[in-house]
Amino acid sequence: MLIAALQWGSEVGLELMKTFTYQDEQWIPRPRAEVFSFFAEAHNLEAITPSWLRFEVLTPGRIGMRVGALIEYRLRVHGIPIRWQTEITAWEPSHRFVDEQRRGPYRLWRHEHTFFEADGGTLCRDGVKYCVAGGALVNRLFVRRDVERIFAYRREALAARFLGKPDSTALRI
Secondary structure, rough: HHHHHHOOOHHHHHOOOEEEEEEEEEEEOOHHHHHHHHHHHHHHHHHHHHHOOOEOOOOOOOOOOOOOOOEEEEEEEOOOOEEEEEEEEEOOOOOOEEEEEEOOOOOOEEEEEEEEEEEEEEEEEEEEEEEEOOOHHHHHHHHHHHHHHHHHHHHHHHHHHOOEEEEEOOOOO
């Protein structure tokens, strides 16, 4: 029964699995409404995702961001093709939103994006909660390193997008 619960990702199974967290912050010297607007366009995720993932938003056209919106992606992780679907589970324009994996490589993926006015610009915070098959060993050997590299790339891409310069000119807190 435990194996079945883990395979299907039930609440009981997820409670028994090791959960990991990742947090990141970046200050961007642009108004919060402008920064949030960039994130509110789901297709912009392609521009801030490293090319080695071969990431592509499959959902066609402009995606109406709201609670319940489903977004389909395709990517490659260590050469393995993966389809990923997320659902927007919280949507508070200019302040925060949450996307949660419904289908994909993780047992659990919950990513909260928050935006704060700070020092004449916007403080962007990312909080990710995730579970992986294989637990702590797989996380330590593969997943955590990939997550850190993806967010490092994202910081650089956002700095280039909003500043036209490398990340060294944007403050990382």
